Amino acid sequence: MKLYELTIHEALNLLRRREISAVELTQALLDRIVDVDNDIKAYITLLPETALEEARLADERRREGMDGALLGIPLAVKDVICLAGAPTTCGSRILENFIPPYDATVIERLHQAGAVFLGKTNTDEFAMGSSTENSAFFTTHNPWDPSRVPGGSSGGSAAAVSADEALGALGSDTGGSVRQPASLCGIVGLKPTYGRVSRYGLVAFASSLDQIGPLCKDVTDCALLLHVIAGHDARDSTSWHAPVPDYTQALRSEIKGLRIGVPREYFAAGIQPGVETAVRKAIQVLADLGAEIAETSLPHTEYALPTYYLIAPAEASANLARYDGVKYGYAAADAADIWEAYRKTRQHGFGAEVKRRIMLGTYALSAGYYDAYYLKAQKVRTLIKQDFDRAFQQFDVLVGPTSPTVAFKIGEKIADPLQMYLSDIFTLGHNLAGICALSLPCGFCDGLPVGLQISGPAMGEEIVLRVAYAYEQATPWHTYKPALRNLSQNEYQMDKEHRR
Amino acid sequence: MALTREQVKHVAELAKLGLTDEEIEMYCEQLSAILDYFVTLQRLDTDAIPPTATVLPLRNVMRTDEPGSSLSREDALANAPAAVEGYFQVKAILE
Numbered sequence: 001m002k003l004y005e006l007t008i009h010e011a012l013n014l015l016r017r018r019e020i021s022a023v024e025l026t027q028a029l030l031d032r033i034v035d036v037d038n039d040i041k042a043y044i045t046l047l048p049e050t051a052l053e054e055a056r057l058a059d060e061r062r063r064e065g066m067d068g069a070l071l072g073i074p075l076a077v078k079d080v081i082c083l084a085g086a087p088t089t090c091g092s093r094i095l096e097n098f099i100p101p102y103d104a105t106v107i108e109r110l111h112q113a114g115a116v117f118l119g120k121t122n123t124d125e126f127a128m129g130s131s132t133e134n135s136a137f138f139t140t141h142n143p144w145d146p147s148r149v150p151g152g153s154s155g156g157s158a159a160a161v162s163a164d165e166a167l168g169a170l171g172s173d174t175g176g177s178v179r180q181p182a183s184l185c186g187i188v189g190l191k192p193t194y195g196r197v198s199r200y201g202l203v204a205f206a207s208s209l210d211q212i213g214p215l216c217k218d219v220t221d222c223a224l225l226l227h228v229i230a231g232h233d234a235r236d237s238t239s240w241h242a243p244v245p246d247y248t249q250a251l252r253s254e255i256k257g258l259r260i261g262v263p264r265e266y267f268a269a270g271i272q273p274g275v276e277t278a279v280r281k282a283i284q285v286l287a288d289l290g291a292e293i294a295e296t297s298l299p300h301t302e303y304a305l306p307t308y309y310l311i312a313p314a315e316a317s318a319n320l321a322r323y324d325g326v327k328y329g330y331a332a333a334d335a336a337d338i339w340e341a342y343r344k345t346r347q348h349g350f351g352a353e354v355k356r357r358i359m360l361g362t363y364a365l366s367a368g369y370y371d372a373y374y375l376k377a378q379k380v381r382t383l384i385k386q387d388f389d390r391a392f393q394q395f396d397v398l399v400g401p402t403s404p405t406v407a408f409k410i411g412e413k414i415a416d417p418l419q420m421y422l423s424d425i426f427t428l429g430h431n432l433a434g435i436c437a438l439s440l441p442c443g444f445c446d447g448l449p450v451g452l453q454i455s456g457p458a459m460g461e462e463i464v465l466r467v468a469y470a471y472e473q474a475t476p477w478h479t480y481k482p483a484l485r486n487l488s489q490n491e492y493q494m495d496k497e498h499r500r
Numbered sequence: 501m502a503l504t505r506e507q508v509k510h511v512a513e514l515a516k517l518g519l520t521d522e523e524i525e526m527y528c529e530q531l532s533a534i535l536d537y538f539v540t541l542q543r544l545d546t547d548a549i550p551p552t553a554t555v556l557p558l559r560n561v562m563r564t565d566e567p568g569s570s571l572s573r574e575d576a577l578a579n580a581p582a583a584v585e586g587y588f589q590v591k592a593i594l595e
Binding site: 097098099101102194195208234237238240300302303305306307309310317321324325326327328329330331335337338339341342343344346347348350352355356358359360362363366372373375376377378379380381382383385417418432433434458 | 503507508511512514515516517518519520523527530531533534535537538540541542544546549550551552553554555556558561563571575576578579580581582588590591592593
């Protein structure tokens with residue numbers, strides 16, 4: 001087995017037994033990136049020098065007898081999370097040259113645990129999108145089929161992990177942006193409960209919905225990463241004070257008697273038949289493992305999409321008001337006065353989808369429309385949350401598909417925003433309700449990965465990880481890797497046209 | 501509901517967002533289609549339903565007021581498009 005193919009927990013075992021060094025492991029990942037990333041285009045910024053230096057320090061610490069939860073583990077970070085000293089672009093022209101002066105709390109915690117940072121991964125601009133096609137720089141390609149999207153917005157992180165260009169990665173999930181790309185790339189992605197992970201240093205998109213989550217090769221790695229990044233942070237007043245359990249203790253393959261609900265709305269019209277087949281088979285596996293399966297209902301599911309696309313753009317329009325060309329970021333040079341400077345900076349700095357959402361959000365919040373749109377959406381949000389509250393009185397977890405389809409073709413949905421928005425139809429509700437949900441591979445349809453979504457109540461990460469682990473242990477899907485057979489093995493060259 | 505060009509221009513001005521004529525045209529069409537889709541929400545009777553602004557069982561989060569370290573002036577200005585004598589430089593706002 002190649003070093004870059006290891007999972008985090010496998011690599012930790014080898015590192016702890018001194019069979020490999022962090023420098024060797026990091027170099028293997030950097031070489032792998034050289035080999036495949038010209039075709040995958042997962043990374044916006046690579047950090048080879050600092051990564052090798054961090055790896056060298058990790059080896060030194062280990063030689064001195066120290067250990068860490070992730071000591072010497074090379075990871076990728078979605079480019080909406082601040083890592084001091086390296087560009088954080090958010091996939092946007094407006095932040096193309098922005099270098100954050102501080103680390104996000106999650107980066108600080110991963111640093112303390114000994115992680116190595118390989119680079120920053122591609123994303124739809126400001127995490128707004130489901131395919132990475134809204135990145136201002138380039139589109140990431142799905143490792144299972146380069147003519148298809150990796151999903152989004154954390155598509156760079158998902159593709160990097162799927163193509164063995166990182167052992168694990170961080171993403172952010174506002175309406176499905178960790179789970180949908182995890183599903184489309186055949187890996188595991190977790191959106192923690194709102195408040196479980198500090199958002200300090202995550203560039204804000206929709207503040208009542210945003211949450212940072214891990215993208216990994218298997219459920220065990222997901223538990224390991226979550227354990228490091230979870231917990232209260234005084235710098236994020238929306239982070240929860242709840243203690244952080246050792247999530248790896250939840251990884252038991254025993255789920256006999258657990259009550260699992262299957263919301264019938266998640267199998268509504270529009271779902272690809274091959275996706276439904278794979279997910280139904282996965283549910284049968286859970287039944288065979290002794291779980292009690294029953295159909296249930298989340299009656300307001302169909303309202304999640306319009307509710308989300310009022311609340312998220314409204315919050316985004318306020319959050320993105322800070323990009324004014326004064327404190328940081330792109331500034332238009334040729335403006336007559338300050339008002340023109342604002343207009344031009346934002347006109348040229350933002351891409352089409354970001355502008356669309358700023359327009360939508362500003363409209364929904366504007367005088368005369370606030371009650372009809374924004375307030376109405378907040379009330380429907382209550383109904384959606386109550387659906388989940390009721391379901392979790394009856395069930396330990398809910399299961400269904402993560403995405404209604406497998407990975408779609410690049411260009412297929414980009415001209416039709418509503419069609420693109422529909423790819424998140426099964427993931428939006430969890431963000432509106434603030435609960436946790438995970439996607440893991442559960443089979444293939446036309447040779448492309450299908451994701452099973454397992455969701456739990458607020459702070460229910462342990463039960464979600466337990467069910468996911470039991471399923472994973474009973475099935476082979478997490479062991480399948482994309483062949484990358486269409487990829488060239490040329491000398492690595494920085495693709496100037498496609499990379500910053 | 502169809503948004504007019506004037507409405508789109510008004511919203512863009514509220515957001516301080518410059519738009520080309522083609523963009524105004526495009527957003528007229530796309531935002532109208534999206535808003536039409538939102539009409540589905542009006543089917544729900546929500547008169548007695550309280551709004552949810554946040555899902556957390558948290559209200560005003562307080563902390564003790566302790567001085568801590570902050571960014572140096574140099575760090576704070578490092579990303580500024582224009583800075584003069586330790587300040588952010590902006591266009592004049594007074595005649």
